[in-house]
Amino acid sequence: ETGVTQTPRHLVMGMTNKKSLKCEQHLGHNAMYWYKQSAKKPLELMFVYSLEERVENNSVPSRFSPECPNSSHLFLHLHTLQPEDSALYLCASSQSLTTDTQYFGPGTRLTVL
Amino acid sequence: EDKVVQSPLSLVVHEGDTVTLNCSYEVTNFRSLLWYKQEKKAPTFLFMLTSSGIEKKSGRLSSILDKKELFSILNITATQTGDSAIYLCAVPAVGGTSYGKLTFGQGTILTVHP
Numbered sequence: 001e002t003g004v005t006q007t008p009r010h011l012v013m014g015m016t017n018k019k020s021l022k023c024e025q026h027l028g029h030n031a032m033y034w035y036k037q038s039a040k041k042p043l044e045l046m047f048v049y050s051l052e053e054r055v056e057n058n059s060v061p062s063r064f065s066p067e068c069p070n071s072s073h074l075f076l077h078l079h080t081l082q083p084e085d086s087a088l089y090l091c092a093s094s095q096s097l098t099t100d101t102q103y104f105g106p107g108t109r110l111t112v113l
Numbered sequence: 114e115d116k117v118v119q120s121p122l123s124l125v126v127h128e129g130d131t132v133t134l135n136c137s138y139e140v141t142n143f144r145s146l147l148w149y150k151q152e153k154k155a156p157t158f159l160f161m162l163t164s165s166g167i168e169k170k171s172g173r174l175s176s177i178l179d180k181k182e183l184f185s186i187l188n189i190t191a192t193q194t195g196d197s198a199i200y201l202c203a204v205p206a207v208g209g210t211s212y213g214k215l216t217f218g219q220g221t222i223l224t225v226h227p
Binding site: 004009031033040041042043045048050055056058088090094097100101102103104105106107109 | 117144145147149153154155156157158161201203205213214215216217218219220
């Protein structure tokens with residue numbers, strides 16, 4: 001498999017559930033990112049990881065918890081979400097933090113009931 | 114704070130038309146500007162522009178940057194229904210603690226009718 005993959009592609013959860021989003025990149029990149037894309041709003045950066053270390057947390061609520069066990073995998077753990085958290089969550093990777101071109105996965109469409 | 118504004122927000126054309134999408138930016142330190150095409154889900158990379166006045170071209174798509182006036186345009190000639198998508202413009206943060214941060218515009222929704 002090539003590029004950036006994400007699972008699941010669709011997720012419906014209640015406000016009391018706990019779930020995790022998974023991202024895997026097959027590009028040998030060292031930096032990985034989580035973005036949120038809500039309707040009619042620009043993509044918003046949530047987290048940045050470089051070589052498994054978090055370098056940016058863009059004022060994201062603690063109900064979103066990222067994890068980067070190695071440079072190829074990135075998770076976003078979700079708990080006690082709100083309906084307004086419903087959005088498309090996109091993962092991306094780049095060669096390094098100073099490489100501008102980021103490559104995106106297909107996203108997870110999350111619906112919080 | 115870096116800012117990216119795209120126009121128009123939406124555009125409806127017929128096959129064969131030529132379209133021009135605009136992206137203006139305000140950044141503390143400029144290094145590059147990127148264009149992406151988003152169909153259904155994943156934004157796919159189109160162009161990265163770093164130098165003013167040099168056109169990047171890929172088939173019917175082309176893009177140019179004007180660093181003096183702080184904008185870029187994306188042109189699509191002889192549009193096809195497969196060009197229907199959201200076109201995103203982004204600039205990376207340079208320096209400081211904003212490592213790897215891309216600031217995106219709102220996107221232009223292009224619809225091409227047969």
